Amino acid sequence: QVQLVESGGGLVQAGGSLRLSCAVSGRSFSDYAMGWFRQAPGKEREFVAALKWSRGDTIYADSVKGRFTMSRDRIKNTFYLQMINLKREDTAVYYCAADDAGWGPWVKNDYRYDYWGQGTQVTVSS
Numbered sequence: 251q252v253q254l255v256e257s258g259g260g261l262v263q264a265g266g267s268l269r270l271s272c273a274v275s276g277r278s279f280s281d282y283a284m285g286w287f288r289q290a291p292g293k294e295r296e297f298v299a300a301l302k303w304s305r306g307d308t309i310y311a312d313s314v315k316g317r318f319t320m321s322r323d324r325i326k327n328t329f330y331l332q333m334i335n336l337k338r339e340d341t342a343v344y345y346c347a348a349d350d351a352g353w354g355p356w357v358k359n360d361y362r363y364d365y366w367g368q369g370t371q372v373t374v375s376s
Contacts, residue, residue, distance in 0.1 A: 252276035252348050252365040259344060259370030262336055266374070270331040272346030272367055280304050283349040283357045286320060286331045288342035288372075298344070300357040301329060309357065314340075336374045343369045 258270040270286070282303045289295040299310045299320040308320050317336075322329035333340065347363035356362050 252279055252282075252350075254346050254348060254365055254367035256344070256346050256367040256370045259372045261373045261375060264336060264338055264374055264376050266336050267332070267334045268336065268372060269333070270344055270346070270370060270372075272329050272331075274327045274329070274348065279348060279350070281350070281352050283351070283353050284320075284322065284329050285347045285349065285357060285360075285363060286344060287347060287360050287363075288340075288344045290339075290342040293342075295345070295360050297358040297360065299331060302353040303329075307353065311358075333372075336372075338374050338376055340372060341374045342372060344372050345369045 253275045255273045262268050283300055285300040286298040287295050288298050297311050301308045301320045317334055319332045346367040348365040349363045
């Protein structure tokens with residue numbers, strides 16, 4: 251089992267920044283893919299970013315490219331989503347997730363992920 255605990259959400263004005271954290275614990279996850287997803291009210295959950303834990307490779311949704319950066323700290327067993335130039339349409343509950351199937355084009359699909367954080371609200375005001 252792998253446990254994920256998120257932190258860092260909040261209220262921010264448009265153009266501002268936030269950093270989300272996801273602390274990972276449990277069995278070895280060196281071969282895992284880690285992901286961030288979000289769900290806005292009335293919408294389906296969507297892919298935001300993913301990272302290959304072992305090498306740090308990343309992939310992003312087009313809507314966040316150039317504004318969001320995903321990274322990890324292998325000492326702290328924590329990965330992050332740094333968000334800058336936030337827009338109102340970024341308002342959502344953000345979830346971190348872990349996938350034990352490794353890295354590949356499937357990492358954008360939420361149904362591939364086995365473990366999920368509790369979610370954290372990000373609200374961007376105008």
